[in-house]
Amino acid sequence: MATSPRILVADPGRHSRAIICDILRGSGFRDLLQAASADDLRGLVDQHRPGVIFMSAFPDLSGLAFTKQIRAGYNFVPRETSIILLTNAPTRTFLEAARAVGVDEIVAVPFTTQALMARLRSVLDRPRPFVDCPAYVGPCRRRVMLQDYKGPLRRAADPAKAAPSGPLWSMEGNRSAVRLCVQKMSEYRDQLRPAQYSKLREVYQSVMTLETRDDQDGDATLGEAARSFGRYISGLGSGKTPDMALLHDHIDAIHALVFGEFAIHHERATLVANLEERIQGLLLGGGGSGCAA
Numbered sequence: 461m462a463t464s465p466r467i468l469v470a471d472p473g474r475h476s477r478a479i480i481c482d483i484l485r486g487s488g489f490r491d492l493l494q495a496a497s498a499d500d501l502r503g504l505v506d507q508h509r510p511g512v513i514f515m516s517a518f519p520d521l522s523g524l525a526f527t528k529q530i531r532a533g534y535n536f537v538p539r540e541t542s543i544i545l546l547t548n549a550p551t552r553t554f555l556e557a558a559r560a561v562g563v564d565e566i567v568a569v570p571f572t573t574q575a576l577m578a579r580l581r582s583v584l585d586r587p588r589p590f591v592d593c594p595a596y597v598g599p600c601r602r603r604v605m606l607q608d609y610k611g612p613l614r615r616a617a618d619p620a621k622a623a624p625s626g627p628l629w630s631m632e633g634n635r636s637a638v639r640l641c642v643q644k645m646s647e648y649r650d651q652l653r654p655a656q657y658s659k660l661r662e663v664y665q666s667v668m669t670l671e672t673r674d675d676q677d678g679d680a681t682l683g684e685a686a687r688s689f690g691r692y693i694s695g696l697g698s699g700k701t702p703d704m705a706l707l708h709d710h711i712d713a714i715h716a717l718v719f720g721e722f723a724i725h726h727e728r729a730t731l732v733a734n735l736e737e738r739i740q741g742l743l744l745g746g747g748g749s750g751c752a753a
Contacts, residue, residue: 464489465511465584466511467493467580468495468505468510468512468513468514471515477496498519498521501515501518501521505534509538512580514544514567524557524558524563527545531598543564544580545558547569548569550568559601565580565583587599642715645666645667645714652708660702682717684736685713685717685732686714689711709735710739
């Protein structure tokens with residue numbers, strides 16, 4: 461491996477921590493931390509920001525609960541921190557719960573050196589894309605990621621009957637990419653000023669990127685929202701003062717469409733139609749022509 465990550469081993473048993481650390485050292489890892497309690501775990505994570513955490517359950521903090529905290533943004537710890545849980549009860553219920561909260565890997569106790577290192581190499585050498593969507597935050601739950609696969613599924617080998625029932629734009633990978641674009645627009649929102657055309661151009665570029673993605677992913681409603689916003693910015697013309705309330709409302713509306721505040725189709729369509737009506741009224745009322753972007 462090119463670099464050796466900082467690894468935190470969190471287990472209430474001193475003997476268990478020693479075994480895991482000996483295995484890691486024997487495989488060439490030197491930057492190791494140990495936590496004997498939940499308080500130690502939180503303190504070391506806050507201070508040292510490890511890249512990988514091996515964790516057993518503590519009396520006052522389970523691995524599932526800790527993973528959920530990290531994925532929710534606990535103390536600004538990177539949400540994509542790799543978490544490998546150790547459990548002596550790898551039941552189906554536990555595995556499903558671990559998958560739901562965003563655990564990277566699970567090691568069944570007692571374990572072998574090969575099993576422990578296989579899980580570690582999985583997160584270091586073959587990391588899965590990190591997914592950030594309203595229903596789930598964590599490593600992509602699809603194990604096989606074929607980057608050049610163009611079919612409707614994440615796995616080329618998935619049977620046809622396993623095709624997702626939802627639209628393409630709702631799939632986790634596509635949703636995550638769109639969310640990143642909209643997050644950037646939302647950051648620009650609070651920086652916009654009436655005469656700050658450079659920032660407006662940045663918003664315009666984000667809108668165009670969003671429109672392209674929506675056309676590819678098939679989210680017609682969000683695509684129309686992006687297009688109407690783009691038409692308004694383009695129609696301002698040089699030197700025209702934008703309607704700041706409309707800019708803010710449109711960015712907020714796009715944010716709502718992407719982040720799930722409006723999930724029902726007719727609600728999404730109504731939201732976009734109202735925005736388009738406002739834009740048409742402004743442009744017909746003398747918004748000008750030309751392209752400020």
